[in-house]
Amino acid sequence: MAAKLKRSPLAPEGFPSLPEIGGVSFATAAAGVRYGGRTDVMLARLAPGTAIAGVFTRSATRSSAVLDCQKKIAFHSEAGAAIVVNSGNANAFTGRHGEEALRAITTTVAETLGVPETRVFTSSTGVIGEKLPHERITARLAELRDSLSSGAIEAAARAIMTTDTFAKGAGAEIEIDGQPVRISGIAKGSGMIAPDMATMLVYIFTDAAIEQPILQTLVSALNATTFNCITVDGDTSTSDTLLVAATGASGIRVTEHSMAFMEGLRRVMLDLAQQVVRDGEGATKFVTVSVTGASSDADARTHALSIANSPLVKTAIAGEDPNWGRVVMAVGKSGAPADRDTLAIWFGDIPVARDGWVSPDYREEDAARYMKQPEITIHVDLGLGGGQAMVWTCDLTHGYIDINADYRS
Amino acid sequence: MAAKLKRSPLAPEGFPSLPEIGGVSFATAAAGVRYGGRTDVMLARLAPGTAIAGVFTRSATRSSAVLDCQKKIAFHSEAGAAIVVNSGNANAFTGRHGEEALRAITTTVAETLGVPETRVFTSSTGVIGEKLPHERITARLAELRDSLSSGAIEAAARAIMTTDTFAKGAGAEIEIDGQPVRISGIAKGSGMIAPDMATMLVYIFTDAAIEQPILQTLVSALNATTFNCITVDGDTSTSDTLLVAATGASGIRVTEHSMAFMEGLRRVMLDLAQQVVRDGEGATKFVTVSVTGASSDADARTHALSIANSPLVKTAIAGEDPNWGRVVMAVGKSGAPADRDTLAIWFGDIPVARDGWVSPDYREEDAARYMKQPEITIHVDLGLGGGQAMVWTCDLTHGYIDINADYRS
Numbered sequence: 001m002a003a004k005l006k007r008s009p010l011a012p013e014g015f016p017s018l019p020e021i022g023g024v025s026f027a028t029a030a031a032g033v034r035y036g037g038r039t040d041v042m043l044a045r046l047a048p049g050t051a052i053a054g055v056f057t058r059s060a061t062r063s064s065a066v067l068d069c070q071k072k073i074a075f076h077s078e079a080g081a082a083i084v085v086n087s088g089n090a091n092a093f094t095g096r097h098g099e100e101a102l103r104a105i106t107t108t109v110a111e112t113l114g115v116p117e118t119r120v121f122t123s124s125t126g127v128i129g130e131k132l133p134h135e136r137i138t139a140r141l142a143e144l145r146d147s148l149s150s151g152a153i154e155a156a157a158r159a160i161m162t163t164d165t166f167a168k169g170a171g172a173e174i175e176i177d178g179q180p181v182r183i184s185g186i187a188k189g190s191g192m193i194a195p196d197m198a199t200m201l202v203y204i205f206t207d208a209a210i211e212q213p214i215l216q217t218l219v220s221a222l223n224a225t226t227f228n229c230i231t232v233d234g235d236t237s238t239s240d241t242l243l244v245a246a247t248g249a250s251g252i253r254v255t256e257h258s259m260a261f262m263e264g265l266r267r268v269m270l271d272l273a274q275q276v277v278r279d280g281e282g283a284t285k286f287v288t289v290s291v292t293g294a295s296s297d298a299d300a301r302t303h304a305l306s307i308a309n310s311p312l313v314k315t316a317i318a319g320e321d322p323n324w325g326r327v328v329m330a331v332g333k334s335g336a337p338a339d340r341d342t343l344a345i346w347f348g349d350i351p352v353a354r355d356g357w358v359s360p361d362y363r364e365e366d367a368a369r370y371m372k373q374p375e376i377t378i379h380v381d382l383g384l385g386g387g388q389a390m391v392w393t394c395d396l397t398h399g400y401i402d403i404n405a406d407y408r409s
Numbered sequence: 410m411a412a413k414l415k416r417s418p419l420a421p422e423g424f425p426s427l428p429e430i431g432g433v434s435f436a437t438a439a440a441g442v443r444y445g446g447r448t449d450v451m452l453a454r455l456a457p458g459t460a461i462a463g464v465f466t467r468s469a470t471r472s473s474a475v476l477d478c479q480k481k482i483a484f485h486s487e488a489g490a491a492i493v494v495n496s497g498n499a500n501a502f503t504g505r506h507g508e509e510a511l512r513a514i515t516t517t518v519a520e521t522l523g524v525p526e527t528r529v530f531t532s533s534t535g536v537i538g539e540k541l542p543h544e545r546i547t548a549r550l551a552e553l554r555d556s557l558s559s560g561a562i563e564a565a566a567r568a569i570m571t572t573d574t575f576a577k578g579a580g581a582e583i584e585i586d587g588q589p590v591r592i593s594g595i596a597k598g599s600g601m602i603a604p605d606m607a608t609m610l611v612y613i614f615t616d617a618a619i620e621q622p623i624l625q626t627l628v629s630a631l632n633a634t635t636f637n638c639i640t641v642d643g644d645t646s647t648s649d650t651l652l653v654a655a656t657g658a659s660g661i662r663v664t665e666h667s668m669a670f671m672e673g674l675r676r677v678m679l680d681l682a683q684q685v686v687r688d689g690e691g692a693t694k695f696v697t698v699s700v701t702g703a704s705s706d707a708d709a710r711t712h713a714l715s716i717a718n719s720p721l722v723k724t725a726i727a728g729e730d731p732n733w734g735r736v737v738m739a740v741g742k743s744g745a746p747a748d749r750d751t752l753a754i755w756f757g758d759i760p761v762a763r764d765g766w767v768s769p770d771y772r773e774e775d776a777a778r779y780m781k782q783p784e785i786t787i788h789v790d791l792g793l794g795g796g797q798a799m800v801w802t803c804d805l806t807h808g809y810i811d812i813n814a815d816y817r818s
Contacts (some may be wrong), residue, residue, distance in 0.1 A: 061741030061749045093737045093749065095766030128734035129767050233720040311642040311720070311805075312813055319814030325537035328502045332470030340470045340502065357504030358538050396720075398810050404721055405728030405806070 005403070010278035010286050010374060010394070011166040015154045018171035019182035021205040022249025023047030026152035027144040028159040031136045034088030034126055039159035041137055043144040044203065045113055046081040050247045052121065053216035055223045057240035063092035064102045065122045066239060072118050076212060081119035082109050083203060083243060084137075085160045087188070090239050091124040091132040101134035108138040112145050123201050123241045125188065126162055153205075157186035160201055163403070164188050164279050170271035174264040181208045181252050181261060183268045185244075189232075189276040202227065202242040202272055206265070209248030214256050218265065219244045226269040229301075229391040231308050232280035233400070277392045282399025285317050287392065288377040293344075294387030299336035301389035306334035307378060314396035317376060322367030324352045327378060342383030347371065414812070419687035419695050419783060419803070420575040424563045427580035428591035430614040431658025432456035435561035436553040437568040440545045443497030443535055448568035450546055452553040453612065454522055455490040459656045461530065462625035464632045466649035472501035473511045474531045475648060481527050485621060490528035491518050492612060492652060493546075494569045496597070499648050500533040500541040510543035517547040521554050532610050532650045534597065535571050562614075566595035569610055572812070573597050573688050579680035583673035590617045590661050590670060592677045594653075598641075598685040611636065611651040611681055615674070618657030623665050627674065628653045635678040638710075638800040640717050641689035642809070686801045691808020694726050696801065697786040702753075703796030708745035710798035715743035716787060723805035726785060731776030733761045736787060751792030756780065 024046055028039040046052070054073045056066045084105060091098050102122060110117040124132060157167035171184040185204030210218075219242070227242060244265070246254075254261045278286055289308045294300035307313055310330040316323035324345050331338050341356040348370050351359040370376070433455055437448040455461070463482045465475050493514060500507050511531060519526040533541060566576040580593040594613030619627075628651070636651060653674070655663075663670045687695055698717045703709035716722055719739040725732035733754050740747050750765040757779050760768040779785070 057741075059738070059741035060743075060747035061737045061752070090734075093734065093762070093766060095750070095764060097766065128737065129762070311809070315810055315813035318810065321814070325499075325502065328470045328537065329468070332466075332468035334469075336469075338469035341504070343470070353502070353538065355504060357502060357506065396810065397814070398807055400720070401724055401727065401805065401807050401810060404724035405730070 005163055005165050008165045008279045008283060010283055012275070015157065015167050015169050016171060018153055018169050018184040019173050020150050021182055021184050021247060022207045023050060023247025024205045024245065025148035025150045026156040027147040027149065028152065028155045029140040029144055031086070031140050033086050033133060033136055039155065040087045041140060041144065042085045042156045042159040043148070044083040044156065045148050046083070046245050047247050047249065048080045049078050050081050050245050051210055051212040051215045052081060052243060052245045053212060053219040054244070055220055055242045061093060063090055063124060063239045064098035065091060065124050066241060068102055068106070069121050069241060072121065074212070074216065075118050077116060077119055079119050080113065080115045081121070081245070082113050082115055083121045084109050085123045085201060086137055087160055087162050088126040089124055089130055089132045090126050090128040092128040092239060094129065094131055097131050101132040104134045105137055108141050112141040121243055123239060125160065125201055125239050153184055153186060160186070160188045162188065166279060168272055168275040168279070170268045170275070172264040172268050174260045176252050176254065176258060176260055179250065179252050181250050181254070182206060183264050185268045185272050187272040187276055189279065200227070200240045200276055204244045204268060206246045207248065207250035208246050208252055208254040208261055209250070210246045210254040215244060215246055217256065218262060222266050222269050226266065226273045230273045230277050231305060231391065231393050232277065274392055277394050280394035281403045282397040283394030284374070284397055285395040286375045287317060287394060288390065289393065290377060290379045290390045291382070292388045293381040293383045293385065295337050295385045296387040297389055298387070300387040301391070302336040303331050303334045303338065303380065303382070304389045304391040306330045307380065308391045308393035311396055314393070317371065318395040318397045320368065320371040322347055322352070322364060322371050327380065328353070331380060337384060338382055339384060344381040344383065346379040348377050414572055414574050417574045417688045417692060419692055421684070424566065424576050424578050425580060427562055427578050427593040428582050429559050430591055430593050430656060431616045432459060432656025433614045433654065434557035434559045435565040436556040436558065437561065437564045438549040438553055440495070440549050442495050442542060442545055448564065449496045450549060450553070451494045451565045451568040452557070453492040453565065454557050455492070455654050456656050456658065457489045458487050459490055459654050460619055460621040460624050461490060461652060461654045462621060462628040463653070464629055464651045470502060472499055472533060472648045473507035474500060474533050475650060477511055477515070478530050478650060481530065483621070483625070484527050486525060486528055488528050489522065489524040490530070490654070491522050491524055492530045493518050494532045494610060495546055496569050496571050497535040498533055498539060498541045499535050499537040501537040501648060503538065503540055506540050510541040513543045514546055517550050521550040530652055532648060534569065534610055534648050562593055562595060569595070569597045571597065575688060577681055577684040577688070579677045579684070581673040581677050583669045585661050585663065585667060585669055588659065588661050590659050590663070591615060592673050594677045594681050596681040596685055598688065609636070609649045609685055613653045613677060615653070615655050616657065616659035617655050617661055617663040617670055618659070619655045619663040624653060624655055626665065627671060631671070631675050631678050635675065635682045639682045639686050640714060640800065640802050641686065683801055686803050689803035690812045691806040692803030693783070693806055694804040695784045696726060696803060697799065698802065699786060699788045699799045700791070701797040702790040702792045702794065704746050704794045705796040706798055707796070709796040710800070711745040712740050712743045712747070712789065712791070713798045713800040715739045716789065717800045717802035720805055723802070726780065727804040727806045729777065729780040731756055731761070731773060731780050736789065737762070740789060746793060747791055748793060753790045753792065755788040757786050
């Protein structure tokens with residue numbers, strides 16, 4: 001493992017104080033899967049009756065753990081459940097060894113916690129193509145079970161880090177019918193040294209009582225405007241996993257009509273998603289790309305991602321260069337409809353271009369000053385229709401090259 | 410303009426000796442469009458009867474020059490023709506000023522050379538969104554006309570460079586019915602400092618006699634496996650232009666059945682396309698990505714471009730890291746069909762992965778040694794069908810960040 005990375009300049013001040021969620025407890029261990037001197041296994045136990053929903057990578061080469069979670073996610077059960085995550089090894093592209101390692105872990109977790117194997121969800125993150133030393137994990141499970149604690153969510157967030165430069169957490173307390181409902185979540189992404197994929201893992205817990213199909217619908221819908229709207233480098237992991245567990249411990253029933261819960265969950269998901277971007281490899285700028293006036297929302301998203309993934313746009317931002325020509329280029333290449341003569345661009349509040357040319361009162365020194373900020377907004381209006389989208393990304397810097405061109409030794 | 414870039418380590422030894430093409434003459438001038446102390450305008454005069462075919466960027470924000478060429482390209486005429494190209498300013502996203510500048514140039518070229526305006530093709534490359542000082546170009550046209558020379562193709566290649574680190578030329582002499590036919594071409598791409606888009610401009614000349622519709626069909630078809638198969642950073646220019654002019658001066662008639670001509674033209678196009686990659690911004694490795702066994706050729710191309718454009722693959726190559734997990738990732742995310750368990754990967758001749766895991770006799774030290782070479786081949790077989798594709802790219806290095814994060818001052 002290479003040298004320790006400096007904490008991202010875009011990181012929050014510290015790990016937030018998160019509400020404890022009844023029905024969830026956490027334990028961590030230093031199992032030495034790959035890393036030394038740090039925790040690398042996280043176990044979460046979920047009370048009987050917990051509903052679990054999930055969203056997973058659509059990669060055609062996704063890992064055994066992801067395939068296994070996908071099989072289990074819609075399976076109805078009132079039994080207790082468990083989530084077990086290791087860092088250091090992604091157990092991806094490891095052929096039948098991958099299935100065997102997965103099975104060894106899920107069987108042992110099920111036996112140790114007394115839950116059905118169909119209710120054991122696992123993730124693995126880290127190097128791919130190497131055999132997961134699963135016995136190092138299973139050997140620690142009894143100890144993990146005995147140290148489960150409802151207050152250990154920050155430790156859990158640390159155990160799932162690979163080369164993240166800070167632990168990521170977000171929470172919300174909302175009121176439903178005057179009663180408190182709590183949401184707490186953790187995420188990892190998107191650093192890598194050891195390497196490999198810039199994997200994103202997210203676990204969110206709530207004490208709301210909610211039926212699994214409703215929770216799944218909600219999570220899938222909210223995912224579309226949160227985690228699915230972030231990009232660091234356009235590369236998609238083999239392991240991306242988002243699990244949301246609702247224990248029901250608050251006794252408050254949430255239905256598909258609960259706007260307060262939906263908004264609370266959305267806020268937690270968006271916060272965690274943006275923290276992943278803030279820890280993007282080598283990132284020095286947090287960038288919001290907002291597209292309006294497209295022919296459809298889907299077209300707006302295509303344009304926004306084309307801008308957010310453009311190496312030329314991202315390097316210009318790294319160089320604090322208000323190089324709006326590259327935004328024009330990214331819109332032009334995206335494949336979605338655009339008309340040069342109705343296109344308008346703003347950097348923050350500064351009108352940069354409109355009607356197919358630079359804005360008449362644009363002064364480059366204003367834009368250059370704006371680009372020096374750590375948080376940048378690029379807004380594009382296509383002047384074609386009502387479609388809109390917003391995505392978040394970071395700049396492309398020497399730090400990214402340092403991290404990713406570093407030889408695995 | 411920023412400091413002069415070092416010649417690419419992947420550059421050929423020097424500009425090749427190209428066959429002169431009857432019916433074509435070149436002239437260049439230092440018009441001071443943006444750069445000082447170098448030529449920045451190129452004029453090519455084409456004899457009456459020349460057939461001209463072209464392929465252009467599909468960007469929705471393409472430049473006035475591209476739009477104008479597209480309008481003119483299929484227009485039949487036996488009159489003489491001209492190609493005029495300036496570097497330093499792309500005349501893109503400049504609203505009605507762009508059309509005015511274009512019109513001023515094409516009118517003056519037409520008058521000066523005595524050719525119809527519909528036979529004047531222009532390209533502009535360089536900074537976008539800034540008004541093109543067209544009067545600096547038109548003021549030099551009489552002088553350019555008076556210095557036209559059939560041997561000045563290398564000077565022409567130099568005048569169209571922006572931040573290319575070497576002038577690009579390629580040629581072929583073929584025999585048709587025992588008679589010589591010549592092809593000579595020049596290209597620019599894909600450097601930038603000043604900046605902007607990594608524009609690619611290509612001009613190829615031949616003394617073959619060929620009807621325009623046949624030439625156009627041929628050029629479009631060959632473009633699909635040459636210039637359309639290279640990528641430096643996945644960003645698409647607003648100005649990409651490829652023009653092929655057949656003067657007929659050899660007296661040799663070429664039809665759609667002439668395999669020798671087709672192969673000669675393909676060789677010149679591929680050579681120029683690969684030279685563009687060899688001058689990719691910051692490139693230190695020339696990379697061939699070959700995909701076989703896909704469900705269709707289109708799917709193979711999707712996978713190949715996903716690998717070639719992946720920042721994680723490109724940085725691994727820069728770091729001489731045989732990180733085949735990133736190739737698996739890029740195949741998985743491409744969106745085209747893939748099956749983890751039939752996937753096989755080679756680095757050069759070294760079998761790296763097969764049947765969903767690392768190859769049994771893979772030794773990382775062999776692959777690591779292979780990655781130190783300046784020319785790398787990544788071969789992926791999907792094991793699904795007969796679809797195949799080949800694309801060329803370069804690595805992603807600190808040099809790319811240096812060039813593109815550099816502020817335009």
